[in-house]
Amino acid sequence: MHYYMYFKHDLELDGDWGQWDLFFSTYNLSNRLTKVFNKVCATKKIWLIAPEYNFSDNELGSIEDEIHILNGSNEANQILNFLKEVNIEKFKGKRILVDATGFMRPHLLFLLAYFKTLGFPKVDFIYTEPDRYSKKENTVFSSGSILHTRQVTGYRGQSRVSSAKDLLIIASGYDSNLIKKIAQQNENAEIVPLLGFPSLRADMYQENVIRTIDANESLPEDALSSPIFAPASDPFETASTIKMYLDNNNCLNKYKHIYLCPLSTKAQTLGIGLLYQQESYMKKPVSIIFPFAESYDKETSVGISKICIYEFEFDLVP
Secondary structure, three states: OHHHHOEEEEEOOOOOOOOEEEEEEEOOOOHHHHHHHHHOOEEEEEEEEOHHHOOOHHHHOOOOOOEEEOOOOOHHHHHHHHHHHHOHHHHOOOOEEEEOOOOOHHHHHHHHHHHHHOOOOEEEEEEEEOOEEOOHHHOOOEEEEEEEEEEOOOOOOOOOOOOOOOEEEEEOOOOHHHHHHHHHOOOOOEEEEEEEOOOOOHHHHHHHHHHHHHOHHHOOOOHHHOOEEEOOOOHHHHHHHHHHHHHHOOHHHHOOOEEEEEOOOHHHHHHHHHHHHHOOHHHOOEEEEEEEEEEEOOOOEEOOOEEEEEEEEOOOOO
């Protein structure tokens, strides 16, 4: 039960948050991102500009803080270019804070793998929950074409020869198009949804289920009959819940390959990434896959419900 050793707590906008040496956040038009960026006290603060948000030069020209435009052919190249520019090695052992709220999920996962692999002892992540999504269950997050579906860099497990089926666990969010895409490309796998419960807000669980049901035609007939539940705002309980499911059902021996697909909250995405790193799943037939969309909406939420900070200590081993 070592995932319960990790520390998390809520922050108040008018409270004292402390001081960090480096803070960075991915920019979009969400007010919850800007409020946190302005509140954080850090020696160095940087906005990352993700190409998926399709900001124009005029839009970026209004940003007064330091920015870094992510350039590269994939999530690894983009993050590595940024870390090289900021000289991240000099911050090892110092206080680093990352706002996960606006990040693309594959970038967030690669960043987590980098910190773990390069021996950073501890990194803080912050996540701001919205009061509501702008169009409730009809909120559209990704748009345009699905460019490709592949394993996230740093999360490719070992292959093995077997006649058994694959297992696909989809952490389901509001983006039914992405759920459909990943399910269609793994139609021969056994598919198990992971739903966020308790959800960020009471009505968001119903909205989440509605969006998952919207993708039901692409899911096996009984996929929604036995979902996994993990708190939408807790990466550590998410990691523990998936680990328990895989162990209790002997999944590593039962299936040819296990695929995890994080399409829900960034908190759950962090939990899936932490589980993968801490359990050394890269040495086993387990991978994290993701459907890469062409673009994402610049603003999908209204207000701030809660701000959570998660302390990732990478020397807390199983």
